[in-house]
Amino acid sequence: MNTPPTTVLLVEDDPADAGMIQTALASADEHRFRVEWVTRLSDALERLGRDGIEVVLLDLTLPDGQGIEAFDQVHLAAPNALILVLSGAMDEETPRLALQRGAHDYLAKGHIDAHWLPRALRYVIERKASGERLRDSEARFRAMSDASPLGIFVSDAQGGCTYTNAAYQRISGLTLEQTLGTNWSVAVHPDDRQRVLAEWRDAARGQDPFETEFRFLREDGSVVWTRVNGAAMRDGAWAHGHVQTVEDITERKSTELLLRAAEEAIFEEKERAQVTLNSIGDGVLSTDLLGKVTYMNPIAETMTGWSCEDALGRPLPEVFTIMDGKGGNALENPALRAIAGNETVKLSADCMLVRRDGSESPIEDSAAPIHSRAGAAIGAVIVFHDVSKAHAMAQKMSHQAQHDFLTGLPNRMLLTERLSQAIGQAHRHGKQVALMFLDLDNFKHINDSLGHAIGDELLQSVAGRLAKCVRTTDTVCRQGGDEFVILLSEIASPHDAAHVANNVLAALAEAQQIGGHELHVTVSIGISVYPDHGTDAEALMQGADTAMYHAKATGRNNFQFCETEMNTRSVSA
Structure with a gap:
């Protein structure tokens, strides 16, 4: 498998120096580099705003930025990139200051050649990777020891x-x-x-x-x-x-002397x-050098569906079957990867464990080589845990962040996102978008006279009726209180919005049985249409809101468009 090239951003305004560096990196054999060259600090900052840059070679004498201030801007824009300062023969203080502020090294321009530069870059890249592995290892040690x-x-x-x-x-x-x-x-x-x-x-x-x-x-x-x-x-x-x-x-x-010998033997x-392994909350599975199972703790037995007795001596893929949760493809044996690379490897993201009975569960964690006293790899240990609850909690929190807790409808945040998407689709397809602001008439009187519990049930009932008045591709949102918003995506004309508004008025005109009370509620509706009343979400929301207040002012239980003349045309169409 070919290793992808390392992407290097060269920030150098001297074409001769830039050409020398590009030539030197192009000649690298063992480790390939892909060089992107810019001559100005502003161009460098713009490029670093996008992903993909792993190494930055930075000259600190640029037309639009110099010295440690230029370095600070680049470091702020790419805090995770390897930054190497290019220095002239006469300037040593600035590179040293840059090292103190986060640079990984500095290179003297006069010593750059095709043999030395690629090796210097490889060394710095490998040094950073080693440091990250060391920090990960220390964090795992502390977590395991505290457990x-x-x-x-x-x-x-x-x-x-x-x-x-x-x-x-x-x-x-x-x-x-x-x-x-x-x-x-x-x-x-x-x-x-x-x-x-x-x-x-x-x-x-x-x-x-x-x-x-x-x-x-x-x-x-x-x-x-x-x-x-x-x-x-x-x-x-x-x-x-x-x-x-x-x-x-x-x-x-404090126990009897006869029990002491048994306790010491344990x-x-x-x-x-x-x-210790049996007491931790993660599954632990070890293999020999050939990838055959040598040990499983009780958690591993539970998660895989294999008893340790049945699993001993079997090939790891037979007991620890993992696949890509997105594509459904089998994944490479992590134990053999750890042994071959003699290093700790993380299991792939979205990794699924297939139990002995065929059921699946998402897992996370890593595999590491086991060494003999002489330091040779003699097997591997895999530590893994079930993340089903974590995934479910993340999905629940994501849903709660975008939906109203009372009605289950999308909230304002999700509406804003969908409105922006609908505007973009309408622009591409030559369609229109309608935004409808709805406010229940005299809801406060019901809430005050019958109580908030009845008011909440009424809001839930209204939400259900509104959802039945629109297409599955449309969005009904609770804005807050007794205010709702309907997003009609890709309509042919404002008449479509007027048709939906009439359906809403009719649906809410029917009496609603709430907590033993027969309640009658009406609604005032304001409508704005893209692109006639605005070309962005903010303009459409403001227009629909204004139109809704106009509907209130004209007697309630009606709908009004953002512009009076369009309202007249749509109703008479």
Whole structure:
């Protein structure tokens, strides 16, 4: 599969320098670049207003913008793009200032050639990608560790604390701020400290995992029994820090001696890891190097419909069947992708999991390689969760944002959107659009005399009758209170609007049975027509509103067009 070229925006007013850079990037073999060249800052800002630019090569001596002010404008327009400043041999201060304000690097024009420039760009692109992956990895680590029931304490090579998770803070009674920079041993009960430190030194000398039990002495004087496992974080033979897992075993310490051995056996390394996996809310599935299933936690069993026993040894696509939710196409095995790339990969957007019984559910998350002690990939782990509720909530919130809560009709926001679309379609097809403002006559009297509950039911009944008076392609909207708006898209003439208005008057003239009351309600209607009364949404709304007040003034229970002469023509047609 060919990697798409990286789109580079070259902002340089010197044709010679621009030509040299374009030639250098055009000769790149391993990583292709597509260069767009502009000579002015204003053109650059206009182009950055559209998507697609990944890298910006910016000269800070442009005809319409110079220095750090020009950089700031570009950085504001493209905060996620890689910005590299092009500097002259005599100017070093401005590029350094740009680096402090968000530039990723700067290039000296005098050193640009076809060999060096593509490699420099590839290096900066890869450095940014690595940084983003590192931030993602750190965020996942913190989220997973805070979800763990085990406390986690991480220290640097000198023993100073660099991180604790929520469980550790709960066990120790210390906040992260209180523990940062301190040694883990300060929390050990004085009666246990000498023994524990001796065990720690013995483990360190033998480069063995550290495992012990001791009492935490908290600031309030309370004591918590803990089980601690520690190991060095190594880069080859060099230890650059330590990590400890801390478990609150106070209750277990109060049980009988015979139960203690069984409790300790549970927390052997493999079992402890499995207990942790079984307690999290995400599905976890692991494979070997060939992509065959080696483990599933209970959540994964529930989501896939496969028991761990049935799934063991089977090819991943047979157990973890995923497809594109939009196109319905099978998706590539994420475990094999993670192993092949030796990196964490996200599952595709709109990913659907097909259960063993054929049912489907949308999922999100990622796959990552599993490494041996030597650093070689020996399999992969997939962490996933069901997002059905999140999708349903998003759809519900989207509907609520665009519809009236009482009648279920579109609200003003959705009407404005549809009106703009209708105007555009009418313009293209040579049609007209009508906008009708409706206000119930004397509704306040009904609301005040019979109560808001009856008033609300009446509004719902009116909404239903209005919906029956229009086509499915039209829109009935509740503007607010007792005001409604009808959008008639692509009509042939104002006479069509007059016909609908007469139908509305007739529909509402019939008595309505509401809460044991026979209610009679009429409506005043104002109509504006595109393009006769306006060519944009605002003009049409204002015209229809004005016409509605004219209908009120002329006796209610009638309709009026925006212009009197058009009203006369339409009614007599």
